[in-house]
Amino acid sequence: MAIYRFRVSFEEFDDTYRDIEIKSVQSFEHFHLAIQEAIGFDATKPASFFMSNDLWKKGQEITLVKTGENHSQEKLLMKDAILCDFIADPHQKIYYVFDAPSQWSFFIELFKILPDSAPGKKYPVCVKIHGDAPKQYVSVEIPKGAIDPEFIDEEMFQELLEEEVETDSDNIDSTGEVSTEFTEEVDEEEFDNIEETSDDEAEKE
DSSP states (O other): OOEEEEEEEESSOTTOEEEEEEETTSBHHHHHHHHHHHHTOOTTSOEEEEEEOTTOOEEEEEESSOOSTTOOTTOEEGGGOBGGGTOOSTTOEEEEEESGGGTEEEEEEEEEEESSOOTTOOSSEEEEEESOOOOSSOOOOOOTTOOOGGGOOHHHHHHHHHHHHHHHHHTBOTTSSBOOSOOOOOOHHHHHHHHHHHHHHHHHO
């Protein structure tokens, strides 16, 4: 039973790769799960292999799950596709797309065929790791004091908006402008005393 050794590299991080050995009679689903385990991604996302030529032109698609009512009949499911049935070149190239909305894509190349499996060795297995895999998801931190939009519903937002409008309307004067004057009332008797004191001081001078 032959063993295939593939090199799986990120399309955008070509210096980061994983070498994976897998039995020729195992399925593309086994290969898919081995890749995801080797890079630490979430394997439940949609994925597809595309058998490719030397120029990485996409050919036969082998997908994890068929989706949509009008999916192509030419698509094969990974669990039904055996590797040796699709390897036509000792340096076979495969283009692998994972979690399409996130645009993760990989170059896969067969670079060694071993005549037999090692006794007691479990396949598929990652035999070489080069470079740290990027994070699958980029988390965005919310600044301290900011309101998380996920925790504020429309009713709460409307209440906050109405409070802001009411506050602004209290400060609008008769001309329609926002008043910046102090609203504290002045004691009229105290004001008169201040005025009389000012007059007495002026007469003394």
